[in-house]
Amino acid sequence: MSFPLLLSWLASVAVMLGVGSAHAQGTIWRCGNEYTNHPGPQPEARGCRVVEGGNLTVVESGRAAGNAASPSTVRPSASSPSASATGARNGNERVGRAxxxxxxxxxxxxxxxxxxxxxxxxxxxxxxxxxxxxxxxxxxxxxxxxxxxxxxxxxxxxxxxxxxxxxxxxxxxxxxxxx
Missing domain, CATH: 1.20.58 (Methane Monooxygenase Hydroxylase; Chain G, domain 1)
Known part of the structure; x- marks a missing residue:
């Protein structure tokens, strides 16, 4: 296979896989400091607002194996080693008095x-x-x-x-x- 033909073939495969092609992300919501495509039920009640205008760059980080959450709503769980080591907690947990x-x-x-x-x-x-x-x-x-x-x-x-x-x-x- 010649080099130009190989490049052409790779480019077409990349386009089919969605690499290099832009696609719409749908509605982006801001819920506090979190940006998400999936705000859950009743987003307005949680204080979520639709992000309008401007550009938003989303950088996805790697997820732990077995994490079923969507990439846009990944949060450390209280039972994960990284959360307990850094003291990170979700909004519902309270810290002990001591x-x-x-x-x-x-x-x-x-x-x-x-x-x-x-x-x-x-x-x-x-x-x-x-x-x-x-x-x-x-x-x-x-x-x-x-x-x-x-x-x-x-x-x-x-x-x-x-x-x-x-x-x-x-x-x-x-x-x-x-x-």
Missing amino acids: EQQARDRDARLILETELRRARERLAELEVEYNQGQPVRLSSERGDEARYRDRTDELQRRVERARGDVAAIERELERLPAPR
């Missing part, structure tokens, strides 16, 4: 560590900024514009660091009181 308290303690520890680091960064920047009068670098001695640009940049960095500290403090306030 586990939630442990999670809250971990979150508080992480946020307190980040708050300490953010405060250290802020303190360093405030020293460098020196209330709008940073120490002139040797390259800035005769160049007022360069000094002004660096001062403005330091001011922006100080303001950003203050905002970071305030945001972390707000997150800490949202957590339940430690027990």
Whole structure:
């Protein structure tokens, strides 16, 4: 079989199998963060909305063997090893009180560590900024514009660091009181 004939034959087989040909997917629904072709009974009651206009790219991942769910609605089950290892749960499961308290303690520890680091960064920047009068670098001695640009940049960095500290403090306030 010649090469052009082989390519022609492969192309026709690919078209018959649907490779390379576009096909309509029907109605696409958005149910929270999930996009699906099969929203189930009464999708509006579940808060599902039809996706209109625009382009939607669907990337299908591999499924575990024996999973009967459609590819567009695959979710880890609570009994699967990956779900239990990552702590993933479906919306109907509740976390036990002890586990939630442990999670809250971990979150508080992480946020307190980040708050300490953010405060250290802020303190360093405030020293460098020196209330709008940073120490002139040797390259800035005769160049007022360069000094002004660096001062403005330091001011922006100080303001950003203050905002970071305030945001972390707000997150800490949202957590339940430690027990």
